[in-house]
Amino acid sequence: MGPRGVVVIGAGQGGLDTAAALRGRGYRGRLTLVGDEPVLPYQRPPLSKGFLTGDTATGDLELRPRAFFAAQDVELVSGTRAAKIDRERRTVLLETGTTLPYDSLVLATGARPRTLPVPGAVSLSGVLTLRGLADAEDLRKRLTGPPRRLVVIGAGFIGLELAATARKLGHEVTVVEAQSRALARALTPTMSSRLVARHAEAGVRILLSREVTALWGSAAGRVEVVELDGAERIPADLVVVGIGVLPNTELAALAELQVGDGIVVDAQLRTDDPDIYALGDCARFPSPHAGRHVRLESVQNASDQAKVVAAGICGDPVPYTAVPWFWSEQYDMRLQIAGLTAGHDETVLTGDPEGGRFSVFCFRDGRLTGVESVNRPADHGIARRLLASGTELTADDVRRPGFDLKTLARRTQERLTHA
Secondary structure, three states, X not given: OOOOOEEEEOOOHHHHHHHHHHHHOOOOOOEEEEEOOOOOOEOOHHHHOHHHHOOOOHHHHEOXXXXXHHHOOOEEEEOOOEEEEEOOXXXXXXXXXXXXXXXXXXXXXXXXXXXXXXXXOOOXXXXXXXXXXXXXXXXXXXXXXXXXXXXXXXXXXXXXXXXXXXXXXOOEEEEEOOOOOOOOOOOOHHHHHHHHHHHHHOOOEEEOOOOEEEEEEOOOOEEEEEEEHHHOEEEOOEEEEOOOEEEOOHHHHHXXXXXXXXXXXXXXXXXXXXXXXXXXXXXXXXXXXXXXXXXXXXXXXXXHHHHHHHHHXXXXXXXXXXXXXXXXXXXXXXXXXXXXXXXXXXXXXXXXXXXXXXXXXXXXXXXXXXXXXXXXXXXXXXXXXXXXXXXXXXXXXXXXXXXXXXXHHHHHHHHXXXX
């Protein structure tokens, strides 16, 4: 059957970065990267922003040029999925019928959009999701031309970024969110309300605490109406559903690996089979920052986890302890989040919200857990370093007149240097 080596299932950010990290560590065995899309691995964040406006070309999305794979001796298998893992024989069967042997297997299978469970969501044309390049190409074509009435279902990061982009393109946009506020699971009420206010200033209509009950279409089967609870009907030429994602765990479950809102892994990102790792959007891992198992959907998480997986495969296992961070761009607002703010019990606001430059410091049980910043990149960078070093910053410290984050960071670094 030939040399085994490493097989990586999933050619997104985490999968590609795993291959690059392995070669960077000097791994010289066979290395195969399997992707289900018939294109080179690409960046996803621009798909809801610059790619839709035409500012970002398809070629600009590529994470690595084609020459990288030949130069690094990485076999890229595109346009197919893994169908089955044989753990006893340590092989992966692809849908094409090809069998790949492995010494180590990496599952970077990502996630897929949740479907809207209402009449018309599947049967009508003009109802889209935005996850992959093909989705974005379809949506870009539909948003090119005269103004349309766009309804976005879900006020998460993708939904709000898409709403902002569509408004820039001149379309009429309504966002419908079932929760009582936008990004309720990801942001503080302060940040959430500021984002909603900015969208309102731009002319986006955001409806909170509203449920979609049905989608109605024309005789030709094209969506025309979004019906809400209370029988309110919103005209729509186009509907984009952005109500979250589901981790792709089916392959792992079929192989009888432990799953539960993701493929369950240990601190080194190993599954309950020591020869199989999982990372990125599909993995549920023990986070020292959350104090429990979590699953994170971000480029940073996938990329940093790739380095930990490569270290383990190369015989130098380390726990995954990176500070999580996220970002989003909407209009003139660059939102950056350091740490995990969910479950906070106290917040302190600094800066100038009306002027569009401010930060929200989040604490739980007196300990800093995360910082949300808008147009204050220095705050974000310092917050990441403080969270990584185990800062003792308190809410009272931040409230104190004359509080300066840069001074605190310098003192913390001096303390660590002389410790």
